[in-house]
Amino acid sequence: MKLHRNLVFATIDSLHLIFNENKQADKVLKNTLKRDKRWGARDRAFIAETTYDIVRWKRLYAEIAEVRKPFDRPNLFRLFAVWATLNGIKIPEWKQFEDTPTRRIKGRFDELSKIRKYRESIPDWLDELGQKELGKKWDREISALNELADVVLRVNTLKTTVENLQNELSDLDIETETLKGYPNALKLKERTNVFTTDAFKNGLFEVQDASSQKVAEILNPQPGERIVDACAGAGGKSLHIATLMQNKGQLIAMDIYENKLNELKRRARRNDIFNIETRVIESTKVIKKLADKADKVLIDAPCSGLGVLRRNPDSKWKLQPEFLDSIRATQKELLDSYSRMVKPGGQLLYATCSILPSENEVQIKEFLGREAGKNFTLIHDEKIMPSQSGFDGFYISLLQKKE
Numbered sequence: 001m002k003l004h005r006n007l008v009f010a011t012i013d014s015l016h017l018i019f020n021e022n023k024q025a026d027k028v029l030k031n032t033l034k035r036d037k038r039w040g041a042r043d044r045a046f047i048a049e050t051t052y053d054i055v056r057w058k059r060l061y062a063e064i065a066e067v068r069k070p071f072d073r074p075n076l077f078r079l080f081a082v083w084a085t086l087n088g089i090k091i092p093e094w095k096q097f098e099d100t101p102t103r104r105i106k107g108r109f110d111e112l113s114k115i116r117k118y119r120e121s122i123p124d125w126l127d128e129l130g131q132k133e134l135g136k137k138w139d140r141e142i143s144a145l146n147e148l149a150d151v152v153l154r155v156n157t158l159k160t161t162v163e164n165l166q167n168e169l170s171d172l173d174i175e176t177e178t179l180k181g182y183p184n185a186l187k188l189k190e191r192t193n194v195f196t197t198d199a200f201k202n203g204l205f206e207v208q209d210a211s212s213q214k215v216a217e218i219l220n221p222q223p224g225e226r227i228v229d230a231c232a233g234a235g236g237k238s239l240h241i242a243t244l245m246q247n248k249g250q251l252i253a254m255d256i257y258e259n260k261l262n263e264l265k266r267r268a269r270r271n272d273i274f275n276i277e278t279r280v281i282e283s284t285k286v287i288k289k290l291a292d293k294a295d296k297v298l299i300d301a302p303c304s305g306l307g308v309l310r311r312n313p314d315s316k317w318k319l320q321p322e323f324l325d326s327i328r329a330t331q332k333e334l335l336d337s338y339s340r341m342v343k344p345g346g347q348l349l350y351a352t353c354s355i356l357p358s359e360n361e362v363q364i365k366e367f368l369g370r371e372a373g374k375n376f377t378l379i380h381d382e383k384i385m386p387s388q389s390g391f392d393g394f395y396i397s398l399l400q401k402k403e
């Protein structure tokens, strides 16, 4: 592979914004990729994939290159040189790459790969936490979380079928495969930008990981029910739930952020979904009004996001241990407060995209032992581990409220 100067420079600029200006990787790349209209799909893929790779392996590469903060431009080029060397790419004779110690890079890689926190490129505190919570399992989970995520679509069955969408995409040379156990999912055989297709613009599918698709499947929404999605965000799961309700009944989608719910409404229109009503949680009144009124309540709780590190590798560097403490407290509060909306005989589904027991089964066990949880029993729970499923890490637990 020959390295092109403007693509490498665009990658370095993106890394500067992510590492030094604390900007989110996906937003930075969205802007960078707009920079030059002449870039084709391969150029864009190079910038996006290389940037994500260097974000993912930041600690390992920095250790190999013996680079410390601040990540100024010479240092970013050193990280880039490590990436290129380890990927077997010839280093060009540019002044930025003068004296790249290719052999030393390979030697340091072999040496550092023996130590998990370097090999998996994670901060010390995260390595210690994973070990403490998951024991021996941590090794394979953190390794799976460093792999590149597949792109999975959820077919909008209100507008098409799995087979029809598969054919429509195939006509555009986008090949997909069905996934056993995920009735509405199609996995891309090769990574490509599907957002520019008419099929996407016409609402025939959403991009949604297979594990995330399990949440609505387990909730098993029925037409005519009243369901509350209490942490709906931009509506990944709301759209799926409303689709399974076949637009019949009422889905109340809530969040504390209005802008996320506005995005949800936009997506619902694209999907031809009409039974979602959004409510911003401005005070506890919004919840109290619905006490004992919902057939089903979904708490897709804010969490560490450790199960989706493959998609958001920069959260390795942005997550802080103090945030984890506060998010666990929020999860506890949400369980106690939002469970009140479930009517007698109704169901509560608690989900996270974390693999840490302290955010998952421990939260549920403690909830069931508290006053707020005394009328609930656990009827099903799934810990979806990335190493086994090949998809995002998730926890899903379904609780039944007494009649």
Ligand SMILES: C[S@@+](CC[C@H](N)C(=O)[O-])C[C@H]1O[C@@H](n2cnc3c(N)ncnc32)[C@H](O)[C@@H]1O
Pocket (backbone or CB within 6 Å): 230, 231, 232, 233, 234, 235, 236, 237, 238, 254, 255, 256, 257, 260, 281, 300, 301, 302, 303, 334
């Ligand atoms: C895991 S995300 C939800 C993702 C969304 N359900 C989806 O499938 O696209 C958690 C959401 O909880 C919201 N949130 C945070 N604190 C909340 C609270 N106290 N009450 C309700 N929602 C909250 C966040 O804004 C975020 O959108």
